[in-house]
Amino acid sequence: MNLHWVRAKTFLKIPPHLFKVKGVNIRVDRIYAFDYIAQDPYNLLFLLEDEKGKVKGFCWSIINPIDNVLHVNILSVEKDLYNKGIVKQVYDMLKKIKDKLELDKIEWRTTRPKAFKKLLGAKVSATIMEV
Numbered sequence: 001m002n003l004h005w006v007r008a009k010t011f012l013k014i015p016p017h018l019f020k021v022k023g024v025n026i027r028v029d030r031i032y033a034f035d036y037i038a039q040d041p042y043n044l045l046f047l048l049e050d051e052k053g054k055v056k057g058f059c060w061s062i063i064n065p066i067d068n069v070l071h072v073n074i075l076s077v078e079k080d081l082y083n084k085g086i087v088k089q090v091y092d093m094l095k096k097i098k099d100k101l102e103l104d105k106i107e108w109r110t111t112r113p114k115a116f117k118k119l120l121g122a123k124v125s126a127t128i129m130e131v
Helices: 030-035 035-039 086-100 113-120
Strands: 004-008 043-051 055-064 069-077 105-108
Touching: 004 086, 030 035, 030 043, 035 043, 043 069, 069 086, 086 113, 105 113
Parallel strands: 069 105
Antiparallel strands: 004 043, 043 055, 055 069
């Protein structure tokens, strides 16, 4: 299967099932309703497409100019692509962006911190306050 990442300006091409992330309540209807945010230059939406243009995954990140950090909100792919090197591909792609824009770091929001630590040697730390 020939897959490639493409920059996108719409969430509407993403199949709803790819928004289903264990332990996270994602309101797909709101994402689709506020689709225009994908056009903001600080929003980086990449789609993983096959040779026919079918979306097999996506990565949505935001550049925060206040803290100078690239925040990865979600990375989701079809289950048959698990353990196929996608995380490393995304990391390499985002690291090039981080370096080119002279951002301080990349922060991932993930439900699988142990996997990221193992795959990327990432430092895992977070303080999340939910009210």
